Amino acid sequence: MxxxxxxxxxxxxxxxxxxxxxxxxxxxxxxxxxxxxxxxxxxxxxxxxxxxxxxxxxxxxxxxxxxxxxxxxxxxxxxxxxxxxxxxxxxxxxxxxxxRATQTNEAGRCATLLPSLAQIAAAEGRPLALLELGASAGLNLFPDHYGYAFDAGGSQMTRIDPDGAPPGGFPVLRCAVTGPVPVPAGLPRVVWRAGIDLHPLDVRDADDVAWLEALIWPEQDFRRERLRQAISIAREHPPLLVAGDLNVQLEALAAQAPADAALVVFHSAVMPYLDAGGRSLFRSTVARLASGRGCHWLSNEGHGVMMQADGSAVVEEMDADRLRGRFLLLHNSRPTAITGPHGQSLEWL
Incomplete structure (x- = not known):
C-alpha cells in the first residue's frame, strides 16, 4: 500500500x-x-x-x-x-x-528500509529474520536479493548488488538520498522471511499478478518492470505468507523465527487500515513482542494518509506539511527518516 x-x-x-x-x-x-x-x-x-x-x-x-x-x-x-x-x-x-484491496507491493521501498536493516544487522552482529505486516505478495521480504543505486547528487552514486546474482536478474532500486544516510557497504544476510496479510497475493496466480500490475500508476513503466523482476525472485524463493489479522497472527508467527537471528517487524502504509483501537492494540502487541522474544520495529507510514471514520490519524510525530505525501520512517518509535512513498527518496533526519 x-x-x-x-x-x-x-x-x-x-x-x-x-x-x-x-x-x-x-x-x-x-x-x-x-x-x-x-x-x-x-x-x-x-x-x-x-x-x-x-x-x-x-x-x-x-x-x-x-x-x-x-x-x-x-x-x-x-x-x-x-x-x-x-x-x-x-x-x-x-x-x-x-x-480487492490496494495491495501495492512496491519493491522500491526496500531502498528506504535497507540502511536501517543494515544498521540493525551490524549492531546485533547477527543475520536478520524479516516479518512484514500487510505483506501483499511478500516482495518487500527480499531486500538481500535486489540491487540498489543511492544517488546523493552530482557524481555521488553508491551502487550495491547482491553477491553472485547475474546482471539483469534482479531489479535495481534507485533512491535519491539527502542528509547523513548510513548507506551500507553491502547487503545484510536474511535467514528467514515471513509476512501477514488479510488476503495474501500469490505470485504464481495470473489474476493476482495482473492486479499487482494494475496497482502501478499508468505512466510508470519502470515500476512495472521492477515488479516483474521482483515477482520472478519471489517465485524462486516463496516466502511464508499467513492470512489473517496482524494483531491476531503477529506473535505466533514471530515465534517461528530462528532464535539466533535478529527479528525485524516492519510495515509500510498499513496503519491507515486499522482504526484507533486496532493501532493501539498493535503498539501493545509489538511492545510485548519486544520485551519477550525481542524484535526491532520499523514503521514506514504517512501522516493522516486516510482519515478514519473515527477521525483518528496515523502518525503524530511530524508536521503534515513537511511530509506532503511522503512517509515517516521510525525505528522503535523514533523518527529516523522521511521517505518517498515508492522508495524513490530517503531524507535522513
Missing amino acids: SPTETAAGHGTGAGTADWYRHFGTVDAPGSSACYAEWSVGVAGDPELILRIEQWPHHKRQPLLMLAAARFLGAEISPYPEFRAFLDAHWDDVSRIVLS
Whole structure:
C-alpha cells in the first residue's frame, strides 16, 4: 500500500469529492498526469461521486477505483473517455473494488528500509529474520536479493548488488538520498522471511499478478518492470505468507523465527487500515513482542494518509506539511527518516 492510495478524505458527499481532489492535485501530479486528470474529473462529477458513495467507506479510496478500472482495461485517456469507460463497465468496476484491496507491493521501498536493516544487522552482529505486516505478495521480504543505486547528487552514486546474482536478474532500486544516510557497504544476510496479510497475493496466480500490475500508476513503466523482476525472485524463493489479522497472527508467527537471528517487524502504509483501537492494540502487541522474544520495529507510514471514520490519524510525530505525501520512517518509535512513498527518496533526519 502507499500513502497516495489513501489520500485524506472522509465522510460522504463533499468528503469523497475532496478525497479525489486531494489525490488529483497533491498526490498524483509529478507521478501520473493521467491519474491526476481522472481524479480531478471524478471530484467534479457529482453523479459519479454518488455512485462511489454506495461503497463502504474504506472502499472509496481513489487508487482502488482507478486500479479496478485499469485491471479491466482502461487505457490512458482524457477524462471524458475514462468516464465513458466507467459507464460501460461500472458493475465490473464495483465487483473488483468490493473484492480487492490496494495491495501495492512496491519493491522500491526496500531502498528506504535497507540502511536501517543494515544498521540493525551490524549492531546485533547477527543475520536478520524479516516479518512484514500487510505483506501483499511478500516482495518487500527480499531486500538481500535486489540491487540498489543511492544517488546523493552530482557524481555521488553508491551502487550495491547482491553477491553472485547475474546482471539483469534482479531489479535495481534507485533512491535519491539527502542528509547523513548510513548507506551500507553491502547487503545484510536474511535467514528467514515471513509476512501477514488479510488476503495474501500469490505470485504464481495470473489474476493476482495482473492486479499487482494494475496497482502501478499508468505512466510508470519502470515500476512495472521492477515488479516483474521482483515477482520472478519471489517465485524462486516463496516466502511464508499467513492470512489473517496482524494483531491476531503477529506473535505466533514471530515465534517461528530462528532464535539466533535478529527479528525485524516492519510495515509500510498499513496503519491507515486499522482504526484507533486496532493501532493501539498493535503498539501493545509489538511492545510485548519486544520485551519477550525481542524484535526491532520499523514503521514506514504517512501522516493522516486516510482519515478514519473515527477521525483518528496515523502518525503524530511530524508536521503534515513537511511530509506532503511522503512517509515517516521510525525505528522503535523514533523518527529516523522521511521517505518517498515508492522508495524513490530517503531524507535522513
